[in-house]
Amino acid sequence: MPPVIECRDLTHRFGSKPALRDVSWQLAPGHITGLLGRNGAGKTTTINILNSFLTPTAGRCLLLGEDAQRLSPAVKTRIGYQIEGHIQYGFLNVSQIERFYAPFYPRWDPKIYYHLIGKLDISSNQRLATMSCGQRSQVALGLILAQNPDLIIFDDYSMGLDPGYRRLFVEVIRDYAADGKRSILLTSHIIQDLENLIDHVIIYQRGKVLIDMETSRLVAGFRGFSFDTTEAIRDSHDEVRHIRLDRGEKRSTLYGFLDAEQARSELHKLQITQVGNFRQDQLSLEDVFIALTGKY
Amino acid sequence: MFKALLYKEWIKLRLYWSLLLVTNLVFCGFLCFRIRHMYQLHDAVMIWSNWLSKGFLFYRSCHFVPLLLGIVLGCLQFFPEKLNKRLRLVLHLPLSEERSVSVHLLAGLLLLTAMLVPGLALIALTGAHYFPPEFQSNLWLTAAPWLLAGYAGYLLTAFNVLEPTWRLRIVGLLFSAALLKLFYLDDFYNAYFRVLSGAALWTAGLFLLPLLSTHRFGKGYGS
Numbered sequence: 001m002p003p004v005i006e007c008r009d010l011t012h013r014f015g016s017k018p019a020l021r022d023v024s025w026q027l028a029p030g031h032i033t034g035l036l037g038r039n040g041a042g043k044t045t046t047i048n049i050l051n052s053f054l055t056p057t058a059g060r061c062l063l064l065g066e067d068a069q070r071l072s073p074a075v076k077t078r079i080g081y082q083i084e085g086h087i088q089y090g091f092l093n094v095s096q097i098e099r100f101y102a103p104f105y106p107r108w109d110p111k112i113y114y115h116l117i118g119k120l121d122i123s124s125n126q127r128l129a130t131m132s133c134g135q136r137s138q139v140a141l142g143l144i145l146a147q148n149p150d151l152i153i154f155d156d157y158s159m160g161l162d163p164g165y166r167r168l169f170v171e172v173i174r175d176y177a178a179d180g181k182r183s184i185l186l187t188s189h190i191i192q193d194l195e196n197l198i199d200h201v202i203i204y205q206r207g208k209v210l211i212d213m214e215t216s217r218l219v220a221g222f223r224g225f226s227f228d229t230t231e232a233i234r235d236s237h238d239e240v241r242h243i244r245l246d247r248g249e250k251r252s253t254l255y256g257f258l259d260a261e262q263a264r265s266e267l268h269k270l271q272i273t274q275v276g277n278f279r280q281d282q283l284s285l286e287d288v289f290i291a292l293t294g295k296y
Numbered sequence: 297m298f299k300a301l302l303y304k305e306w307i308k309l310r311l312y313w314s315l316l317l318v319t320n321l322v323f324c325g326f327l328c329f330r331i332r333h334m335y336q337l338h339d340a341v342m343i344w345s346n347w348l349s350k351g352f353l354f355y356r357s358c359h360f361v362p363l364l365l366g367i368v369l370g371c372l373q374f375f376p377e378k379l380n381k382r383l384r385l386v387l388h389l390p391l392s393e394e395r396s397v398s399v400h401l402l403a404g405l406l407l408l409t410a411m412l413v414p415g416l417a418l419i420a421l422t423g424a425h426y427f428p429p430e431f432q433s434n435l436w437l438t439a440a441p442w443l444l445a446g447y448a449g450y451l452l453t454a455f456n457v458l459e460p461t462w463r464l465r466i467v468g469l470l471f472s473a474a475l476l477k478l479f480y481l482d483d484f485y486n487a488y489f490r491v492l493s494g495a496a497l498w499t500a501g502l503f504l505l506p507l508l509s510t511h512r513f514g515k516g517y518g519s
Contacts, residue, residue: 051384053387053514055515055516073392076388076390077390079388083381083384085380087380087382088385089376089382090376091308092304092308099300100300101300102300103297103299103300104297104389104390104391
């Protein structure tokens, strides 16, 4: 099956500052993909290009087979898009906004929208401007899911949400995508929420693709080995091979796509011969992300 | 789909529109009372001859009202769309960019017309009672450029609010001020009679400017 999103050699500059450099990746149908990266890594630039709110300096993106810069109305009906900050029309109330969006989407299902609204402590004549960020996020989510889109793009869905609403958001997305027919691309800075949601991960670093693989493969293959800190240990990072040595006060850690033997060998290459209390640590997706992209 | 966009614009603007309508009616009512008052004090023939010979326009004090209504309506309609780049919601709708923005502009022009017409009808009814038909048509032709200024003001406000970059917005504001000044160069009777159709065409052409701003916004200018 053809990819639902395909970015080819995407490059974008803001003035002389490069935001994206030769970025290429694909999103296969039926997958929930997380587009992750530090602030300024190029995630929002990519999302804006995907939604044709930005023309790339070079390269192109295809969404459902069409150029993102020239999406036909027919393809737009198949793409749901949640704007960063859950932006919606604050002057409309719950039922007015449903009435506004419904005629645009042939597969519109009001039951999905009102089912989600039913979980919230809001009335149908409450204006969005008077809602909390969490309530507004659910209204915005309901409006997207009611479209029955084939592809949904969430730009920083977790922004401004408390843990309860974040959990609700993740559960709703997971249930919605359970049939394996929907494709979802999302960005977020709360990576711990994504661990059990996304099945594919793309990590950006300074406008380039650092990692593009299945989440399970990344979490299983990328390991951390800690050991007692000694004088000889210094922070180091090999960006090409994704190997990072992180010096701590008492314990230091070597990260990489390594097994224990390879880790010892790497330490040896770094002229660290004394390795006390050497052991493998359990890494979460967030640990992997920080190990790959760094703390600073 | 068009009905849905008009519905959204109506919900957004209905309160402000009602307030602006009342404001316009207050101004028009003031003019009607002024006419009535003058006719109570003076003889009709003396009033007309005096007005025509001295070039006195009884509604001169209100000639900026349509322009102000157009500008205020443009701001109230498009500032909420620009806030938090909410315009992206419209651009993501399964409609062409030109169509969706055109519907927004048509909604605004319709509301502006619906705001101006009751006041104009009030003046027309009052005028029919006090003025001969020739004089009435003179009054309307003289006021026509100021009504056009209301529409031009609305479209230019939409253009400037939707424009994504400050550099072009400043140029746009200067251009708008210069263009709107053209509607107020002379205010004697029938001053714009010969150029009225040209001014109307110019005003209609301004419809393209907000489309240009939106296109630039959609292409990421100012991001």
